[in-house]
Amino acid sequence: MNLLQTFHDARVRDLVWVMAAPGLMSESVAADFGVPDAVCRDALARAMPQLLELDRHPAPLHDWIAARSSHRLGRYFEALLEYWISHLMGGQLVAANLPVKAGDIVIGEYDFLWRDAAGVLNHWEASVKFYLQVDVAAGLAGYVGTFTRDRLDLKFGHLRDKQLKLAATPAGMAALPDAEEAVSAHALLKGWLFYPYGEAIVAAPEVSVQHLSGWWLRWGETPFTPPSGLHWKVLPRLEWFSPVMSQNLEGLQTGANFSAALATHFAMDGAPLLVAGLATTGNTWQEVTRGFVVPQDWNLRNT
Template identity: 35%
Template sequence: MNSLRPAALSAALSAAFPAALPAAPWDALREPAVRDLAWLLFSADLLRAQPPVGMLASAFETADELNATLDWLHALDADPLDLQRDLASARLTRLGRYAECLLGWFLQHGPAARLIAANVPLRRAGLTLGECDFLVQTQTGRRLHWELAVKCYLHAGAGRAQLADYVGPNLQDRFDLKLAHVLDHQLPLSAREEFASLGHAGPWEPQMFIKGWLFYPHGETTDDPAQIDPTHTRGWWAARSSWPAFAADHAQAWRILPRLEWLAPRRHEAGAAEAAGLAFVEAGALSERVAHQNGPTMVAAFHLDDAGRWVERSRGFIVPDDWPQKAQAFARQ
């Protein structure tokens, strides 16, 4: 049995959510971590399948599992204390580790596939060859090896359609290099001879679980490379000198997004946001806050909806004026 692929997943979601209800499964959820988990499960993949090795993971095999997961998420949203405690005990600082904890929670407690093992190291002669992110068994008995990544890349190629033009904000990561590492190193780990000695009986089907956001220069049109899923989640980026003109009429308020808020679009009850000390500011004040940042800063535009909630309208990076030239040079290395 094949897992739900994007077209089937979209059809199942359309049936689950009538037109009068929110289009995205996370829209009706209040708890940030539960919204992030829903986004991780339901948001579009960044990549198309890359056969024969790079097949795409799906959290669901059937529409029944998908609908059961929606019900489970709403129940978790109503009583998130155990999830909150688990995340707090992990002392999370990295986005990738946060995503691992969320997906691991779903595999341990959710109504679909089950976790066999996580972060399984593979060693030979005392040397670590790599680590398998998740070993998973579906309800139909398929045994899957998932490699998870959550990435935020900015397109720096001035209109080119090459995967190398998608670069990390700190210019230490590039999408083509990341994909090559996943396909050539991470996914084949579970098929190596050394892996059979670890006690996790296979064979394992390797799949990539790659989610995130891709950010494009504001006001420019860019063709996507063939490897990228055209339905992927998008944002924008703008240089500091050009951002104020764009920002002036774009939103009522802005926030700098800390790294652990880079998954689902944010939504804050107005009273809870004030109690938590969240700073919503006008565009001019935000410009002052990012003026002395050494690198790109992710920000989100918010508006107040009719229920008095701050709802994210869009997100993007404000980058130093010399960053685009450095990014293009890094893309061509």
């Protein structure tokens, strides 16, 4: 992800991350329905002149995001992806978040319908996820979310078996611009996976070998001995995508101060935190490690 260091505006950097980040699932597992990483890389290469110009003058992207009330992480991801499709793919966005109804009941939603330069109608289902591996023997079921009962196996199955088959249902066909038109359905499942701190990464075989990864630990249970010389930051949810960059130390803490801040947080609040450690490179502080710190009573199974 060194390419991201080229971009100075945080929102533009996140847009590039949405395009450049590898999918979470192995392409052999998602061969029939996943958007291949190579397709994303090719789209990124074609859009690079526009992205560099956007980095110099980012107001259009900032306004686009602000107009979509992108305060939740999933909506922020969708706003960036919608900008990509609308402005950088060389095609035409047909609809975003289009509800599908059976009578008066909403049974699903098309995340994105868009027509590419060849005229093909594409249906993209998109999701960004952050999972902690709690059981290596459980495969995909061993990756769970921090705040919900979400699991990687459940999300993967829902994308494959339900969301991407929407256009094959009577209600799904009826919601299309032309019910007789063929639809090319694909999924983008991106994000980060986190592994127990200090242990070797043993990923599930269905996971992409290129996936982005970090660590996780229970505060007060697992000794936390990060490399010296780093400065630390608790990442707000809308800063979870691309690695953090900073031109100064504002908002960053040294190891001792950071540990004290974590101790105070977990004495008062049980919310997991995503944190990043930054090292200096010239005049820029750049993220070199990230992980989730969770309270001791965090439920490994999220039940």
